[in-house]
Amino acid sequence: MHVTVLSTGGTIASSDDAAGAGAAPTKSGAELLDAVPGLDAYATADVEEVAQVPSFEIDRETLERVGDRVAALNADSDVDAVVVTHGTDTLEETGFYLDAALRPSTPVVLTGAQRMPDEVSPDGPANLLAAFRAAAAIHERDGSGVFVAFNESLHAARVATKAHTSKLETFASPGPGPVATLDHAGVQFHRPPRNEADHVPATDLGATVHVVASGSGVDADLFDAAVDDGAGGIVLQATGLGNTTTALGRAVERTAPDLPVVVASRSAAGRTVPVYGSVGGGEKLREYGALFAGDLPAHKARLKLQLALAADGVEPRDVFETFEAHGD
Structure with missing residues (x-):
C-alpha cells in the first residue's frame, strides 16, 4: 500500500x-x-x-x-x-x-x-x-x-x-x-468505514456565512450587522432543540425569506427539531423559513452552507432539514 x-x-x-x-x-x-x-x-x-x-x-x-x-x-x-x-x-x-x-x-x-x-x-x-x-x-x-x-x-x-x-x-x-x-x-x-457526510458538489468556500450565537439575553445586533455586511447566509448557534431569544427570532422572521438562516444547537449531542411556538422557538423559526442543521454543530453547518451556496443547481434547503410540518 x-x-x-x-x-x-x-x-x-x-x-x-x-x-x-x-x-x-x-x-x-x-x-x-x-x-x-x-x-x-x-x-x-x-x-x-x-x-x-x-x-x-x-x-x-x-x-x-x-x-x-x-x-x-x-x-x-x-x-x-x-x-x-x-x-x-x-x-x-x-x-x-x-x-x-x-x-x-x-x-x-x-x-x-x-x-x-x-x-x-x-x-x-x-x-x-x-x-x-x-x-x-x-x-x-x-x-x-x-x-x-x-x-x-x-x-x-x-x-x-x-x-x-x-x-x-x-x-x-x-x-x-x-x-x-x-x-x-x-x-x-464497529461499523463499516465510509463517507458519512452528505455530499455537496462544490469546493469553493467563497460565500460569506456568519455564525451568531444565542444565549440568555442575546439581542439581534450581531445578526443584523451580518445581514448589513452582505452575508450570504447565517448559522444560528441556538440552544437546546433549536431555540433562540425573542430578539433573534424577530431577526429571523424579517430575514429568512430572503437569506438562508440555518439553526444549529450548542448542545454537544442530539439534533435540532422545531417544537416550541414562542417567537424564538424552533417551530416559529421554521415558520419564518429557517432551515435546520440536524446534529451538525454550527462550525460544520457553516461549511456546509458555504458549499451549498457555491454548488451549481443546489439550494440550501436541498441539503438542510426543513420540517415542512410540525412533528414530521
Missing part, C-alpha cells in the same frame, strides 16, 4: 520558542515520519508540505488547497490512502469539508497531537502510526471516506469533534461513537 502524507503544521509539528515567543510549527512532514519507527510495515509513503501553520490560522485558501490535493490524490491510481497531519483546533472542520465536498473513494485519515514533539511523552508519533494502521485497514476492506485517528480511536469526520482542550483523548464522536478502535491485535471496526 502507498500513502501520501499531506503536512499542514499544527502541534504535531510544533516546538516552543526558547525566547518565549510561543509555540509554532517548525518540523517538516518528513521529520514527523522519521520519528515513527515501523511505519513501513503498513505502507510506503511520500510527503507533501501543503502548509506550515497552527490550525487556528488555516484560511479559506489553505483549506481549498488541501482539498485540491486530496482530490488529485484520490484520482491517482498509485495512491491507496492519504494521511493529513493537522492541528487539532480546526482538524474536524477540514475533515468535514473534505468528506462533504469530495466524498473521496480513497481513505483519507487526519491526525495530529495534543503535545509537541519536544514535550514529555509526545502523542504525535503514536497518532501518526494509528493513522497509517487505520488507513491500511480501511484499504484492505475496500472502504472509503474521511476519518480522524487519535488516541487509538478512529472517528468519522462528519461527527468527530474536539471535546477537550488538552487531554490526549480529546476527539469524540457524540452519538454514533467511533468507527473503530485500535489495539495490539489490530483495528476493530
